[in-house]
Amino acid sequence: xxxxxxxxxxxxxxxxxxxxxxxxxRMAQVFTEQYNSGNYDGIYELYDVGMKKAFTRMxxxxxFGVNVNSLTGRIKSMQFLGLRDGAHVYRVEFDxxxxxxxxxxxxxxxxxxxxxxxxxxxxxxxxxxNITPMTLPFEDEWFVYWGGLTEAQNYHVREMxxxxxxxLLMVKDGASYQGDPKKMKVILLLERRYWLHVMxx
Numbered sequence: 001x002x003x004x005x006x007x008x009x010x011x012x013x014x015x016x017x018x019x020x021x022x023x024x025x026r027m028a029q030v031f032t033e034q035y036n037s038g039n040y041d042g043i044y045e046l047y048d049v050g051m052k053k054a055f056t057r058m059x060x061x062x063x064f065g066v067n068v069n070s071l072t073g074r075i076k077s078m079q080f081l082g083l084r085d086g087a088h089v090y091r092v093e094f095d096x097x098x099x100x101x102x103x104x105x106x107x108x109x110x111x112x113x114x115x116x117x118x119x120x121x122x123x124x125x126x127x128x129x130n131i132t133p134m135t136l137p138f139e140d141e142w143f144v145y146w147g148g149l150t151e152a153q154n155y156h157v158r159e160m161x162x163x164x165x166x167x168l169l170m171v172k173d174g175a176s177y178q179g180d181p182k183k184m185k186v187i188l189l190l191e192r193r194y195w196l197h198v199m200x201x
Contacts, residue, residue: 020080023109024088028078031103031111036074040064048110068116072097081122091119143171 027046034042044052044060055063073095081089087104100120104113136142147166148154156162169176 018083020088023105024103025080027103027105027109027111028080028088028090032075032078035064035069038065038069046111048106048108048112051111051114072099087113091122092116140170143169143176145169 040061076093079091102115106112145167156165
């Protein structure tokens with residue numbers, strides 16, 4: 001299965017199962033029609049002012065033409081899954097792949113946010129605690145740069161496959177380097193620096 005490698009806007013809020021709103025259903029239909037016809041300028045015209053500033057017409061053409069359509073093909077269906085803080089989440093079936101798409105509309109029914117990601121399993125059990133015994137592959141004292149259960153503590157929680165990942169550094173006198181930070185050779189004990197990824201289950 002191919003995975004779409006780019007996003008337009010990140011929306012990271014739990015899905016709340018509710019009914020699809022008519023304006024979103026219409027937008028999903030229009031978006032599908034524009035995408036399948038290769039009218040990426042038409043998709044650009046669906047954006048609000050903020051989206052048009054963030055992603056130019058040319059970037060929109062390249063994104064959907066080169067990074068999406070060439071990898072996945074045409075859209076076969078868009079299934080409504082639920083809501084994320086008002087935005088609608090759809091399971092999109094392409095010719096050669098599946099993806100989850102989050103669409104947010106403003107009061108004028110223009111696209112104010114759009115996020116495409118690999119599909120998340122539906123109804124997957126939530127594991128509250130990893131029960132696998134583990135030991136760290138190093139000794140001494142290390143600094144947890146990113147680590148924890150909230151997004152403020154650990155940006156990895158945005159992605160299900162990385163929710164229990166930790167980024168670890170060695171720190172001395174408040175810094176992870178000595179001398180000029182632009183030179184890699186001055187990073188403290190570079191050969192002992194690890195990124196430990198502890199996955200669910």
